[in-house]
Amino acid sequence: MVSEKPWLTQYPDVIPKNIPYDDKPLQDYLKEGAEEQPNKILVHFMGKEMTFYEVYEASLRFANVLHSLGVTKGDRVALMLANTPQSVISYYGTLLAGGVVVQTNPIYVERELEHQLMDSGAKVIVCLDLVYERVINVKPNTAIEHVIVTKMNDYLPFPKNMIYPLKRNKTTKRKLNIHYTDYTHSFKNLLKQANNDLMPVNIDPKDDLALLQYTGGTTGVAKGVMLTHYNLVANTTQCIKWMYKLDHSNEVVLCVLPFFHVYGMTVGMNYSVMARSKMVILPKFDVKQTLKAIQSQKITIFPGAPTMYIGLINHPDVTNYHLSSIKVCTSGSAPLPLDVQYKFEQLTGASLSEGFGLTEASPVTHFNLLWEKRPPGSIGVPWPDTDVAILSSETGERASTGEVGELIIRGPQVMKGYWNRPEETEAAFQNDWLLTGDMGYMDEEGFFYIVDRKKDMIIASGFNIYPREIEEVLYDHPAIQEAVAIGVPDPYRGETVKAFIVKKEDEDLTEDELITFCKQRLASYKVPRLIEFRDDLPKTLVGKILRRALTEEEKERQEKQPS
Structure with missing residues (x-):
């Protein structure tokens, strides 16, 4: 086994190589927490705190609301919410009702929202009042029967609940008018009227879906990923076992990554419920608000994205905050620049692992070991029960050690398939192995490295160029805060490298200086030929830089140029 899985030799003895996963629905963990530790704080939201029992009781009420609206086992319920107590209650309430959660990004425009609702066939949607108009505009073209509207201040403590609407109206320059009808309901009122009786639904964890999580659509139309209760229980359990030095039930988790993103959902929300940790919820990432939350709530676990850590270490007042409570930071959704990792660890004393x-x-x-060897630039080793192999780009067979190829994966956390897309599901698997589309390699010790997405690879003059390698070099420059590299059409080379740069405040950097810097660190064919300085870069709410958006901008720009 070890020869086939060299990464297992890196595991400390306390991390199991195989885990006996609970064969039960995800919502049972909330129920057990409420029964065994009813008065333990589960949620802290802008000063408002809710115990395990209070969250469970509200989730039961929401489950009964759904039953009263005709939701039965297997029906899809869409959640279009920012991180709030309502998002936790709606999520677990849907599962208690036997429904399937469909997480929907609140910043989706009508076209994106309509596609997701039509594709999923969701019967009910829970949304913030801020996005209500968008939901109502697309409702006639979908299967949505009921719209449940909640407000950010529904769970804010006094006097914040009174002040918030005034601030919001001042910002948006308009007052939101919700027209409650026989199909538009108030979240708060529905919960008040519902009972909290448990109506058991028979769930087969390995077969029944808990979640339809839509892909970001970075490689085409967004697809609904079918994740079972067992998938989510397994991945959350793996997470707990990996962080073996932590006193899980006494940890405090910063939940600023959106719950509608699968990373924030698993490592933030589901981890907190299963481990019985306290989750400190922030509705969006704001550097100052995040620094205040870390200090005041004594955050110990901070799941984040590279842009979040970049924002914190570059804030002019960062040294005025006490951040030493942080023990572990997990970085995902985008490559973590080494310079950012080192600076954040030096600043906080925490372990920041990608x-x-x-x-x-x-x-x-995969994850890097938190307290053991972490090779620079590595994504770490596979989690327990996770098999990984590399397929050679040349032969399609298993690649040799150090050879770049496509990562393929199998394990208890791997999806059931794509919703209503049997052909794409078949194309995503080779036997029972998931084809990831990510290019990488494994070293002799079993550590893995990602070089880039297969579709992001730049081919210039016949050379394969991986943007991540260029970006690592760019982030080494002391004047650069953010950077991304893409391939743009070139009549001679086929493609050439263009870099988009955000400079640090008060830093001077010219195009010629940066190209000279890159020439000293990259082969000539990898050096960016084009440089564009910007004040900011397009990002998802998770903080992932939208490479595709920049590629599309360039395509449109070139099409407009006279031939």
């Missing part, structure tokens, strides 16, 4: 995953795997498949 992992790797994808929506189709619930999402985590």
Whole structure:
């Protein structure tokens, strides 16, 4: 086994190589927490605290609301929410009702929202009042029968609940008018009227879906990833076992990664419920608000994205905050620049480790060891019960050690398939192995490295160029805060490298200086020929830089140029 899986030799003795996973629905962990530790704080939201019992009781009420609206086992319920107590209650309430959660990004425009609702066939949607108009506009073209509207201040403590609407109206320059009808309901009122009786639904954890999580659509139309209760239980359990030095039930988790993103959902929300940790919820990432939350709530676990850590270490007042409570930071959703890792660890004393995953795997498949060897630039080793191999780009067979190829994965966290897309499901698997589309390699010790997405690879003059390698060099420059490299059409080379740069505040850097810097660190064919300085880069709410958006911008720009 060890010869086939050299990464197992890296495991400390306390991390099991195989885990006996609970064969029960995800919502049972909330129920057990409420029964065994009813008064333990589960949620802290802008000063408002809710115990395990209070969250469970509200989730039961929401489950009964759904039953009263005609939701039965297997029906899809869409959640279009920012991180709030309502998002936790709606999520677990849907599972208690036997429904399937469909997480929907609140910043989706109508076209994206309509596609997701039509594709999933969701019967009910829970949304913030801020996005209500978008939901109502697309409702006629979908299977949505009921819209449940909640407000950010529904669970804010006094006097924040009174002040918030005034601030919001001042910001948006308009007052939101919700027209309650026989199909538009108030979340708060529905919960008040519902009972909290448990109506058991028979769930087969290995077969029944808990979640339809839509891919970001970075490689085409967004697809619904079918994740079972067992998939999510397994991945969350793996997460707990990996962080073996932590006193899980006494940890405090910063939940600023969106719950509608599978990473924030698993490593933030589901981890907190299963481990019985306290989750400190922030509705969005704001550097100052995050620093205040870390200090005041004594955060110990901080799941984040590279742009979040970049924002914190570059904030002018960061040294005025006490951040030493942080023990562990997990970085995902995008490559973590080494310079950012070192600076953040030096600043906080925490262990900041990069992992790797994808929506189709619930999402985590690899992670660096938190307190042992962490080779620079590595995504770490596979989690327990996770098999990984590399397929050679040349032969399609198993690659040799150090050879770049496509990562393929199998394990208990891997999806059931794509919703209503049997052909794409078949194409995503080779036997029972998931084809990730990510290019990487394994070294002799079993550590894995990602070089880039197969579709992001730049081919210039016949050479394969991986943007991540260029970006690592760019992040080494002391004047650069953020950077991304893409391939743009070139009549001679086929493609050439273009870099988009955000400079640090008060830093000077010219195009010529940066190209000279790159020439000293990269082969000539990898050096960016084009440089564009920007004030900011397009990002998802998780903080992942939208490479595709920049590629599309360049394509449109070139099409507009006279031939």
